[in-house]
Amino acid sequence: MYKEIINLDIIGMTCDHCATGIEKLLSKNEGIKETNVSYTKATCECAYDPSKTSKEEIIKTINGTKNYRVKGEIPENGSGGNNQFNLIIIGGGSAAFSAAIKAESLGLTTLMINGRLDFGGTCVNVGCVPSKNLIRAGEAAYHSTHSNFAGIKPRGVDIDFAQIIKDKKRLVATLQEKKYMNVVSDFENLTMLKGWAKFKDSKTIEVDGKEYKALKFLIATGATTNIPNIEGLDKIDYLTNVSLFDLEEKPESITIMGAGYIGLEIAMAYNRLGVKVRIIEFTDRVLRSQMPDISEALETQMRKEGIEILPNFRAVKFEQKEEEIIIHCKCPDGSFTEIVENGKVVIATGTKPNTHTMGLQNVGLELTKTGHILVNEKMETNLVNIYAVGDVANTPAYVYTAAFEGKIAVENAFSGAENKADYSSLPWVVFTDPQVAGAGLDEAQAEAEGIPFEVSKLELKDVPRAIAANDTRGFIKLIRNTETDKLVGARVVAPEGGELIQQLSMAIKYGITVKELADSFYPYLTLGEGIKLAAITFGKDVSELSCCAS
Incomplete structure (x- = not known):
């Protein structure tokens, strides 16, 4: 009897039981003489x-089937219609783009729906790229x-504000096309x-009156500026980072509402570009999420x-x-005062997840108290076929974590992977001057x-690189477990x-x-040498x- 043999890559298996189930399903076809499905290899011979x-x-x-498909092949229940x-x-x-890239590599038919910013999202359009x-x-x-x-002796500077903004717009457009649209073209x-x-x-979802169906959904709608409910705010022409970064006419001054990292980065950039800047912060210090010594260092410079x-x-x-x-404004002593702003008011009072127009109440998706979609380490929600990633989820709000989450969510949803996000050592940076960076x-x-912990704090006045550069602003602080x-x-x-x-x-x-860390080699007169010195500081002054002593 003549037989042909095919080898297929299978997406969607999560255990050996899945492999057995596929074998039983195929055995019902009398033309199939032998099957060998492997969960670990994700194959079918x-x-x-x-x-x-x-x-x-x-x-x-x-x-x-509901959960399985052959990689690279278009299934009838996946794209049998438009x-x-x-x-x-x-x-x-x-x-979303990270997820789409992974989905394409798995041969998945994918629909990406975008309704707010241009494709590319916050980072390239109104966040990381323009702000930096x-x-x-x-x-x-x-x-x-x-x-x-x-x-x-500096001779001064001639600032063409409109040209700076035009160049910024050109950069955004170039990267939006090169790093996003061209990648998936x-x-x-x-x-x-x-x-x-x-x-x-x-x-099922609906877009402009048309319904679309899928085996799995990935929500990656991001976040937007949280506009506080303050009397009269909706009556003034306030700005957010979305509108501020496109303003080609330099404002005489700006008052920034909020002293988180977005407000502080805006403040330093625009102040140095010749705009008079004021910050109103309802808590007791800037960058309230960090320890007071960090806030003090930033406030001193600003x-x-x-x-x-x-x-x-x-x-x-x-x-x-x-x-x-x-x-x-209500003042710290309880009295009230009037502050006059002749330029613009910029709202930088945090962000809120973009979930309110999605009909989540129709599916019972679980949210946190802040309105973020609740996910576990695998980016799974309380619904088995819906995942959420990025700023809309209860995970760290960084572009690099969002991209990572998009990738592992698709892998987990379609390849049976068990990828988890571990943010215990996540690095982050606030791009003020001096910069603030952290991990752990x-x-x-602690x-x-x-x-059980101990802190070592090394002022930059004790780092040779900073001394030689005549710029000793800041410190390096390490926290160690005293038992390990x-x-x-x-x-x-x-x-x-x-x-x-x-x-x-x-x-x-x-x-x-x-x-x-203390025993490692570091090039002399680099800022990195400060890590060695901070490690040594746990036991020595x-x-x-000497400069080269350890």
Whole structure:
């Protein structure tokens, strides 16, 4: 008897029982003589009689199941019509594109629906890319008017604000096309759609009156500025980072509501570009999420540069009077005052997840108290076929974590993987000057977790690189477990301090001890040498050591 043998890659198996189930299903076809399905290899070897069945019929049988499909083959229940897909991604940012790239590699028919910002999302359009571009422009202007060396006399700077914004727009457009649209332009299984998606049930969404169905859904709709409910705010022409970064006419001044990382980055960039900046913060200090010594270091530099900071001031009313905006505030002592803003008001009071228009109440998706979609380490929600990633989920809100989550969510949903997100050593940076960077736990977090810890704090005045550069702003702080000597956390406040944090993140992740950090070689007159000195500081006073001593 003549037989043909085919080898297929199977997506969707999660255990050996799945493999057995596929074998039983295929055995019902009398033309199939032998099957061997492997969960661990994600393969199916099938011997069949071509006079009684065909390769296409075998693939159709597998693809006709709810959870399994043949990689690279289009199943009838995945895209048999214009509105049926294996995967529907709701959102168009970094998490969505990462997910789409992984889905294409698995041969999944995918629909990406984006309804807010341009494709590419917050990072490239109104977040990381434009903000860091303007921060660097501000730094160039600042260093043209300020010098750390008595023998160098800056001659000043001529700022063409409109040109800076036009160049920023050009950069955004280039990266949006090059790093997002061009990447997926030749994808055979991806459909991209502009519109707002709303769930009708757990397997169906509606966009502009048309229904679309999928085996799995991935919500990656991101977050947007949280506009506080303050009297009169909706009556003034306020800005957020979305509108501020496109403003080509330089405002005379801005008042920023909020002193989180977004507000602080905006403040330093625009102040250095010649805009008078004021910050109103309702808590007692800037960057309230960090320890007080970090806030103090930032406030000192910002005030030195002429930025007005009003901590413990709470705006209670906004009022437009001709060309002026009157901000009625409650002062720290309980009295009230009126602050006059002749330029623009910028809202930077945190973000909120984009979930309110999606009809999540129709499917019973579980949310946190802050409105984020609740997910576990595998990006799974309480519904088996719906995943959530990025800023819309209760995970760290960074572009690199969003991209990672998009990838593992698709792998977990369709390949039976058990990938988990571990953020215990996650590095992060606030791009002020000096920069603030961190990884792992700070002192308060270590104490809250009951970890026996000790802190070493090295001022940059004791780091040779900083001394030689005449710029000793900031410090390096290490937190170690006193029982194991392993590094559990780090905080850096320093010019370009973000360049140090990846090494410290890796040390935390791989259980490097403080002794090992202290005993390692570091190039002399690098900022990285400060890590060695901070490690030594647990047992010695480095101010009393020779430059090359250890």
